Amino acid sequence: MVRKLFKRGYATLVYLFLYLPIFFLILYSFNDSKYRGKWNGFTLRWYEELLKDRAIMEALYNTFMIALLAAIISTIVGTISAIAIHKMSSKWKVVFMNVTYIPVMNPDIVIGISLLALFVSLNMRLGFVTLLLAHITFNIPYVILAVLPKLKQLNPYLEEAALDLGATPMYAFFKVILPEIMPGVITGALLAFTLSLDDFMVSFFTTGSGVNTLSIRVYSMTKVGVSPKINALSTVLFLGVLVLLILLQKREKNLNE
Amino acid sequence: MQDYIIELRGITKSFGDKEVLGHIDLSIKPKEFITLLGPSGCGKTTTLRIIGGFEQSTKGDLYFEGERINEVPPFKRQINTVFQRYALFPHINVFENIAFGLKIKKMEEFLIEEKVKEMLKLVNLVGFEKRKINSLSGGQQQRIAIARALVNEPRVLLLDEPLGALDLKLRKEMQIELKKIQQRVGITFIYVTHDQEEALTMSDRVIVMSEGEIQQIGNPEDIYNEPVNRFVADFIGEGNIVDGIMVKDFEVKIEEQLFTCVDKGFEENELIEVLVRPEDIDIVKEEEGMLKGNVRSVVFKGVHYEMEIKDDNGFVWMVHSTDMAKKGERVGLFIEPDAIHIMKKVG
Amino acid sequence: MNKKWLSIPYALWSLIFSIIPIIIITIYSFCKRSPYGKIIYEFTLDNYKQFLEPIYLNVLWRSILLAAISTTACLVIGYPMAMIISKTSIKKRNVLIMLFVVPLWTNFLLRTYAWMVLLRDQGAINQFLIYLGIIKEPLQLLYNPGAVVMGMVYNFLPFMVLPIYSVLSKMDNSLVEAAQDLGATSGEVFRKVIFPLSMPGVVSGLIMVFMPAVSTFVISDLLGGGQTVLLGNLIQNQFLVARNWQFGSAISMIMMVLILIAIRISSKYQDEEGGGLW
Structure with missing residues (x-):
């Protein structure tokens, strides 16, 4: 009994540690005071100002655009690559898997500066395109790592069965293989999307003046001083994620039933 | 030449340096139930896969009714396969599985329905159309796999250890049933197994293989009573x-x-x-x-x-x-x- | 079916965006610097020699120390947590794990920023302590190494809990029962059975926490306020402020080697069955 209580208490403390900062961010986003931590009354002022802040809105747009495009492209390239790797002889498989692990095992900051060095030596203008290329680069390995296990689980004869029944390789891929590995592909796509949304380090080094993502915008704002607008922004994002997750959970439950 | 539906002439297959099939000659008559028998690694499955088109022979020619089909891809051969672990598509139901080949041929919907029904009757699974693959027992999945292949009216049906995953009792039942189905549809069955009893029970002719080579071809009685060498004698009975x-x-x-x-x-x-x-x-x-x-x-x-x-x-x-x-x-x-x-x- | 050509796009992509960039900074790290900061393609070891100066070695030491402290803290806090979660009912388990993942879905910068809000002089913690009358003047909670460690633990704790949990939840409970049957006390069961079997997860966790911790510059920048200079800050500074890419590349190389060594050491304890995040 004591043990159970102790476990409960411990878990509660850890979750408090995880959520307390987020809770205060949300709380302060409704606080009608700019600098004081004290409660000065409820307001929606910061949300209004947030909507009016063009720089933040643009950063938000860039972040989502890049995350979306990077997720789509890396999911397509990653899925195709995973299939290719899956079919390789073990010698080549080792080579490709090692290459795949480079962006996973390399610290973000090294990915960032090395890509910066590359783009500069290619005389590319830093901006939206370089950001997108960088994001796709660090996303592809995660898609591959998410899809490969599904391919391993796949009955190797399924594709042959489809061909045997008259399907062309293309038809077999879309009607048989893809539906089977779909959970892995979706996991990979979601992973890629969230990694992109969350990224700061790589974006920081590979973007040029004028093109900001949310992370970069927040970073520069913290340099100037803490603004309650960021609290409001955090609240919106956090609640957005929460709603999305709950919806996903519900969908999964429905699918299971 | 036309007497044979399938002919293998000097078929050789190597994976890298390793030769798994050495010069196979084999002629198969229409409506024959023929069994490739041998221990694992003897090349029987590779032979079957070459006939099905999933593997290319390194040397030699493969004829289908007198026509060379070495380069014809599997989806263009009038041959269908029942796979080792059935390879039913788990994301679609029984009906869709059986109808898979017919839909590719763009057959009319009502014809498809009729044919699928007919097949389910043939394999004794009437009323299973809407069932999910995962809800079926091993024996039922086996029958669906056979139905899915036969519905395309192939000239030749390849079966790769189709009963391997079933328990002994079910196996014996399915052996008899498979033989009945073969006689009813009247097409060539090429059957791969390592189970000598299965081979002797069902086949018109048995081909005993070992280490990539054919040891003996004959009807079950000959194979059992007059084995040509120690390997065949040892392997059969x-x-x-x-x-x-x-x-x-x-x-x-x-x-x-x-x-x-x-x-x-x-x-x-x-x-x-x-x-x-x-x-x-x-x-x-x-x-x-x-x-x-x-x-x-x-x-x-x-x-x-x-x-x-x-x-x-x-x-x-x-x-x-x-x-x-x-x-x-x-x-x-x-x-x-x-x-x-x-x-x-x-x- | 031959599908080798499918790998060509990825092979090209990896070559251009993963391999060549690393080759470039490897070359840079051995290049000379012109008086105006331009890169001169002549071989030199100066950039690495420069790193041997005490101030830089101090940074290296501090980075390793803070990362090691944070990683240990994550393990100490995270392991019991993973165990507790793995022992709850399946339904509850998913919710509890989800609660660990949700903060990961919010922006990393915002998460770190949240601690700035909490720890600053007018922040909630100081306000609370003053309200209770424990202190009169606000404590200097922000801009010190402690705050940096705090930020690292906060951000990277899920990376420790998730892999350990994934190994523990797959562990065959009959092993534990077998050990008990053979007369092991619960302490012995943990030391001799559970912990050794969970090693793959622990190793994944250690790597996944240590790596971002030793290379971060955001956490040290925001919560350390420039007082706590780490390897990451040094690299960022060389690339974007001092414009000495050669030296920045050399530091990056050293950091990569450091991480490779860390992975090598820890992966000794990891067997085939990985306990990765996925």
């Missing part, structure tokens, strides 16, 4: 295989004793191997026996006793008999001339 000398026609020396046999055409004093099936040996009184020996063990097997008898030259004979001898007893062994099978010595 139980047997006593002992070295011998063909003294002259119809006379063979085994364990220092002369026996009359029914074989001829060997060189004088040629070294050969002799197969005697355990059920072909009679146990007699010591003084009446052609060979004499001690009973080493006796195990009751239900229909017969399984005995090991060590003759005076030291060879241990396996004997199946309804007459029981006691352990340690001296007995004689009697072998009829037609129970002695002479085989060429290999290696």
Whole structure:
């Protein structure tokens, strides 16, 4: 009994540690005071100002655009690559898997500066395109790592069965293989999307003046001083994620039933 | 040429440096139930996959009704396959699985429905259209796999160890059912298995393979009664295989004793191997026996006793008999001339 | 079916965007610097020699120390947590794990920023302590190494809990019962059975926490306020402020080697069955 209580208490403390900062961010986003931590009354002022802040809105747009495009492209390239790797002889498989692990095992900051060095030596203008290329680069390995296990689980004869029944390789891929590995592909796509949304380090080094993502915008704002607008922004994002997750959970439950 | 539906001429297959099939020649007649039999790694599945188009032969030609089809991709061959682990598509239901090939052919919807129904009837699974693949038992999945292949009206059906995952009782039932289905639809079945009993029960002809080569082709009786070499004899059924000398026609020396046999055409004093099936040996009184020996063990097997008898030259004979001898007893062994099978010595 | 050509796009992509960039900074790290900061393609070891100066070695030491402290803290806090979660009912388990993942879905910068809000002089913690009358003047909670460690633990704790949990939840409970049956006390069961079997997860966790911790510059920048200079800050500074890419590349190389060594050491304890995040 004591043990159970102790476990409960411990878990509660850890979750408090995880959520307390987020809770205060949300709380302060409704606080009608700019600098004081004290409660000065409820307001929606910061949300209004947030909507009016063009720089933040643009950063938000860039972040989502890049995350979306990077997720789509890396999911397509990653899925195709995973299939290719899956079919390789073990010698080549080792080579490709090692290459795949480079962006996973390399610290973000090294990915960032090395890509910066590359783009500069290619005389590319830093901006939206370089950001997108960088994001796709660090996303592809995660898609591959998410899809490969599904391919391993796949009955190797399924594709042959489809061909045997008259399907062309293309038809077999879309009607048989893809539906089977779909959970892995979706996991990979979601992973890629969230990694992109969350990224700061790589974006920081590979973007040029004028093109900001949310992370970069927040970073520069913290340099100037803490603004309650960021609290409001955090609240919106956090609640957005929460709603999305709950919806996903519900969908999964429905699918299971 | 047209007498054969499928012909393999000098088919060779290597993976890297490793040769898995060495020069296979094989002709298969229409409506034949033919079985490729052999231990795992003997090349039987590779042969089947070459016929199905999933594997390309390194050398040699493959003919379908006299036409060379080496380069024809699997989806353009009039051949369908029942795969080892069925390979049913788990994301679609039974109906969609069976209709898969027909939909590719863009057949009319009502025709598809009719044909799927017909097939379900053939495999005794009427009313299973809407069921999920994962909700079916192994035996049911097996039948669906057969239906899915047969609905396309192939000229040849390839079956790769289709009963391998089923339990013994279900296997026996399915063996009979498969044979019935083959006779009803009247097409060629090429069947791969490592189970000799399965091969002998169902096939018109059995092809025994080992290490990428065909050892013997024949109907089940021939394969069992007249194995051409030690490998076939050993692989098919139980047997006593002992070295011998063909003294002259119809006379063979085994364990220092002369026996009359029914074989001829060997060189004088040629070294050969002799197969005697355990059920072909009679146990007699010591003084009446052609060979004499001690009973080493006796195990009751239900229909017969399984005995090991060590003759005076030291060879241990396996004997199946309804007459029981006691352990340690001296007995004689009697072998009829037609129970002695002479085989060429290999290696 | 031959599908080798499918790998060509990825092979090209990896070559251009993963391999060549690393080759470039490897070359840079051995290049000379012109008086105006331009890169001169002549071989030199100066950039690495420069790193041997005490101030830089101090940074290296501090980075390793803070990362090691944070990683240990994550393990100490995270392991019991993973165990607790793995022992709850399946339904509850998913919710509890989800609660660990949700903060990961919010922006990393915002998460770190949240601690700035909490720890600053007018922040909630100081306000609370003053309200209770424990202190009169606000404590200097922000801009010190402690705050940096705090930020690292907060951000990277899920990376420790998730892999350990994934190994523990797959562990065959009959092993534990077998050990008990053989007379092991619960302490012994943990030391001799559970912990050794969970090693793959622990190793994944250690790597996944240590790596971002030793290379971060955001956490040290925001919560350390420039007082706590780490390897990451040094690299960022060389690339974007001092414009000495050669030296920045050399530091990056050293950091990569450091991480490779860390992975090598820890993966000794990891067997085939990985306890990765996925």
